Amino acid sequence: MTPAAGKPFHPKRPHRKSRAGCRNCKTRKVKCDEGRPTCRTCTARNESCVYMAVSRRASPPSPPSPPSPASAASSPGKEPASTLVPIVARHAAAATVPQQPLFIPSGHSELDMRLLWFYSTVTYTSFSTGALQQRSVDVVLKVDVVQHAFANPFLMNCILGLSAQHINHLGLENMGISKSHEIYYRAMAFETYRKAVAAAEPATFPAMLATALLLCGLATHVFRGDEAVPLSIMDWMMLWKGIGAIIEVTKFPRLVKSGIARLIFRPEVDFDASSRCLPSYLLFMLSSIKEGDPEFPLVPRYYKALQYLGSLYRELRNGFSQMLLLRIVTFVTYLDKPFIENARERRPRALIILAHYLVFAKFRVKTCWWMEGMSDHEIPNISRFLGPEWAHLLRVPMAALLLDDDKDIARLLLDDPSWDVPTKMEDEPLTLDDERTLAIRAARGEDVTAGVDAYQDGKIGIC
Template sequence: MPEEFGDSITTTPNEKPYHAKRPHRKSRSGCRNCKARKVKCDEGRPACRSCTVRNETCVYMAAVSKRTSQEPAPTLALAHRQCTAAAVPLQPLFIPSGRDELDMRLLWFYTTATYASFSTSLRQRDVEVVLKVHVVQHAFANPFLMDCLLGLSAMHINHLGLHNMGVSRTHEIYYRAKAFETYRRAVEAADPATFPALLAASLLLCGLSTHVFRGEDARSLSILDWMVIWRGIGTIAELTKLPQLARPGLAQLLIRPDVDLVASSQFVPSHLLFMVTSIRDGDPDVPLVKGYYNALQVLGSLYLELSKGISELLLLRIATFFTFLPSQFIDAARQKRPRALVILAHYLVFAMLRYANCWWMDGIGRHEIPNICQLLGPEWDHLLRVPRAALLLDNDRDVARLLLDDPCWDMPTKPEDKSPTAQQERELVIRAAMENEMADDMEVHKQSKILFEVP
C-alpha cells in the first residue's frame, strides 16, 4: 500500500477496517438534490455534475444574507421549468428579482448571438450597441420586451440544436405565447413611457413569428400574415414618433436602405412587367395596377442589388422588403389575388439565398412557394417557372443565376481579411456551446459506464 495512505486506514486482527474521514469543507450552498442525498455538491452552475449525471433538475437554494424586514428575500421562479440544464460556456452572475437562471441564460445568449439576427456591419445601420445595450435596458423595465428577447433566444437555441442549454420546445412555446400576449396588452394600453420598448418589440416579433413556416407550427400561406406584422413596424413607428426614441438610439432600428425606383424598374423581369402591363379594361385587377407596379419596383431593387453580388445590403433589402410595399398591394395579396401571389413567389426565391439571410428566415421560401403554386394552379404556371425551378436548387450561386437569368454569373471575389469579424466571433461562441454539449454527453456516457458496468 502506498505510504501516503498509511495513516488513513488502520486494521486490527479482530476489527473491520476503519476509514478515517479526511478534513473537508462542508458545502453550505449546494443544490437541493445533493443536500437530500447528503453528498458533497461541486456547486457547478447552472447544474452540478451529480445532477447532470443523474439527469435531474438542479435547483439551488437562495443565498441567505442579512436584510431589513422590509426587504423580501429573492425567490426562484421554477414553476414552468421542467428540463435538465447542463453547463454553458458563460452565464450571467446577477439574477434580478422576478427572473430565474433560465431567463438569464436566454438573455446571455441573446446578447452573445441572437441580437445579430437584426444587425448588420453596414455603417449606415450600425445598431449592435442599440440591440445589445439599449434594447436590453428597456427590456428590464418593460416585461413584454423581455419576453420577446427570451422567446427569440429560445427559438434560436432550438433552431441550432443546442440541447445542452436546457431550453426545450415547451420553453420556446411558453415564451413566444407570453411575448405576443404581453405585447398586445402594451399596444392596447398605449402608455407613452413604453413607446421605445414597443418599437423594439415590433421588430423582434417579425423574427419570433416565423415559427409558422417550420416544423409542427407550419401553416400554408402564413406569408400573408407575416406581411402584416412587418407593416406593423411602420404603424408602431407612427404611434411612437417621440423625441425619446432618438436619445437612446432606438430610431436606428428603423433605418432602411433607400430604393432607387427608377433604377430598380430597369431590373424587373420582363415576364412580371408584362403580367401587369397586359391588364386591360374589364379585368378585376385594373384598380390595382399602380399597386402592382410599385411592388415590382421594390422587387426590382432586390434584382439590382443581387447583380452587384450577395451582400449584407442585399440581406437588409430582403428583410425590409415588406415595409416598402404599398397597402394596396398588401390588401390584394391577403385577398389572394393571383398577380400579387406571383410577385410574392418571386420574392420568396430571394428568401432562399442562404448567405444573404438570417436563421429565422430559413425555410420560408421552400415552405411557401409550393403553397402558392398549388393555390394558383396550372393557369399561372408560365409565370411561376422561376420559383418552381428554385425549389430544385441547393446553393446560392445557382439561385442567383436563375434569378438574374445569367448562367455565367458568379459571386464577386473580395480581398482576404484575416481579422475575425463580429459574425465569426459569434459563430465561435455557438460552436463552443455545441462542443460543450458533446463533451457533456461524453461525460454522462462515461459516468453511466462507471455506475453500471459490471467488473
C-alpha cells in the first residue's frame, strides 16, 4: 500500500511571507512574527530588534490601533481629524520632512504617538539647560525616560499630559490637541502616579523619579487661566520635595544604572558669597526678630532659605546665564521641609522670601514655559494675604509686576539703575534650539525648508 493510500488528502497550508519582518530574522531567513517593538525571536535571543522601512504601497493596510492604557478606553471627546505632524530630520542631507509617528506600537493610539513625538522633539528641552552640544541629560530625557515610560503607564501619562499642556500653551491648533485632552491626561498622570507611590515597587523607582520631576511642570496649570488657585505655590513646593523623598528610599546605584540619576543635578551654593549678595532689608527682616518672639526659633531656618535666595542674586550679576535658569528652576529643591511647612502655615516672613523668589521666576529670557504666569498670579495673592502691615517688605515684588523687560527687572532686584548685561553675553543667542524651533514651525503648518537651510548654513543659534 502506498503512503497516500487510505489517508485523506490535505492541501498544503498557505504560507504568508514575512515581508515586513525585522532585520535579524531576514538575515537568518526565518519567519518573523513582526511583533512590536521586539519580535519573539529577538526577545528569545536577547538581541536588538530593528525593522527596516517598508513603503506604504507595499505594506498591507494595518488595522486601527486599540486605545492605550495611558489614554484609557477612549480619549475624551472626539479626536480631531488632523494630518500627522511633520518633523525635520536633524542631520538630513536634504530638506526632507518625514511624517510622524513612523509607527504606532501596540496598546497606544495615534494621539499618544503624536504627543510623544512632540515631547521628544520639543517639550523635553523644558527640563534641560546649557548649550545643545553639551547637554548629555538630553539623552536621558529623550531616550531613557521614554523607555521607562513604555514600561510604566504613570510616566507615560505624565509625558503625554505635559506635551498636551505645552501644545496648548503654544497655541498649536494644527496638532489637534484639545483642552479636554490635556485635562484628561493630566488627571490620569496624577491618579496612576499616586497608585505607583502607594505600591512602592523598587523596579518602578527610576520611573517614579522621572515622573516626580515632570509633574512639577505639569502641575503649573494652577497658576494660569480658569484653573488658577490662590497660593498654589505651597502645594507646588511639596511636589518638588517629592523628588527628594523618592531619592531617600531609592538606592542611588539603582538610579545611576537606570540612567535617570543625571536628571537630579543641582549646582553647589557658596553660602558666604550668597549671603553678601542679599538685600539689606531682607537681612534686617530677620535681625529684627528678638528673643521671646514666637518666630525667634525659626530665624536659622529663614536665614538658610535666604542664603539659597542669595545665590540667585549672585548669579544674576553675571547676566541671564543658563546657570541662573538652573538655579531658578531648582531653588525649591534646596528648601528644607520645615521651611515649606512654615510657608504652608502662611507665616509672613516665609511668604516674603517666596515672593522675592517669584520675581526671579518672572524673567522671560531663560525661564521655562511652564513657569510663565506663576509670578504674576502668586505675588498679588501673597500681598493680599499679608496686608498693609508687610507692604514695605513686598515693595520689590509688587514693583516687578509692572515690568516686562528682563533688564528692568534685574535692575530692580539688584537696586542698580545702571546695571546692564555683561558684554561677554551680548552676543549670546537667545533663540530656541534649532530642532525645537523647526518642530514648532512644522506643527503650525509653516514652511520649514528655509529653516533647514539656515541650520545647515550654521545661521540658527543654539541656546
